[in-house]
Amino acid sequence: MKTIAIVAKPHGDRVRPLLEEMISFLTERGVTILKEKRTAEVLGEKVYNTDNEIREKSDLVVVLGGDGTLISAVRILGMKETPILGVNLGRLGFLTETRASDALATLKSVLDGDYRLERRMKLHSHLLEEDEKVLEIDVLNDLVINKSDVARIIEMSLYINKVLVNEYRADGLIVATPTGSTAYSLAAGGPIVHPSLETMVITPICPQGLSNRPIVISDDSEVEIRIKTGNEKVSITFDGQIYRQLDTEKTITVKKASTCTQLIVPKDKNYYALIREKLGWGGVQC
Template structure:
């Protein structure tokens, strides 16, 4: 690991000092630093490396921020399998679970080879109309189809492997990876799925029928979603970071991606401890 990219969340309290501390540590290890644009902004400098440079050259990406910042770093890497280490400057941090006070000691372990890689599955998303593809994306967490603020309840047909599954009458629907099971899906009543499993989770948002429950599908499943009677504003959003307004005649196709996100965790990492810490399991009234 010679070339180390840094992605930081600007405007976070003390982010300049934190970033400088990490850079000083890396320089003491004779590492080459690749500053992503937001990291340069955090340092108040003008020079930064392009996304293409980081994608092509980085041996490791360090993310200083919350889960949203880490997701954006994974999206920057696209199909690349470059390992990513998240250092949590956010609030919840299921993906960025290294605490800032443990940052340098964790990096020392990583450079000593004392770490593990967790492969997290991603989903490929295609939106098509009768003639062509109108939108495509990859997600590490989820894609969401939901109605606008003033729209009526929508009906969404879901087909799995060319077999009709259900018409969900709801405010919307979430298609999630196991990594995303602790994100929006969890808030909508979906299950917590161990993050290194390969599966696809379908969770309706505020369904009109109590019988419409979340379902966990095999990772080889290929889904097709179509909003019926698209008379109101309906949007598709991917990882909460990009999306579009759905147009009449469009259908959404979802399947497991061929590429993975590679997250670095230390050998003492314990997912259940993480759940206890983040969700307050075991505390009174938790």
């Protein structure tokens, strides 16, 4: 790994010392360093590398921040499957698993070729208006259809492989990857799905019918959601970062993306220990 990009989000006084220490370490190893715009801002520098440079030139992307920062790095990489090392400076950190205190030691191991990769499934989504694509995007976590008016509910039809599954009247609907199963879907009552699996989780948000429960489907399924907005204001959010207001009736199609995200994780990772820690099971607090 000769060229490493760093994507850092400002987190008070915690980021800059670690960032400077990391840059010094990489420079001594003869590594070319690419700095995303926010990374340069943390260092007080005006020169930075563009998203395209990071996407095309980097052999590794190091993220200093939380899960949201890592997801922004995934968006920068686009179709590229460049490995990502996430250093947790946020709170929960389901994706940024490496502790700040272990960052340099982990980075050294990676440069020495001693690391473990996890492939994470992504979803590919089309937003259609009158059968024409108006937006096409990949997500690592989820896409969320949600009401914008407080007192309204949304009417939606869910089809899987062209077969009608359900007509929803609800506050919204979430389509999540296994990685995203511990995000908004979990808060809405969805199941925890091991991230090594390749499935889709469909979770209604506060459905009017109490029998409408979350479902898990295979990764070769094609999901179609037809939204009947009427006079209600409806929005759709992709990975919590890309937002669109839907002011007319639209159709959203979702299927497994053709590329994945590759995360560098601790070699001794125990997913169930991570869940216990992050969710506070058995009295364990994160």
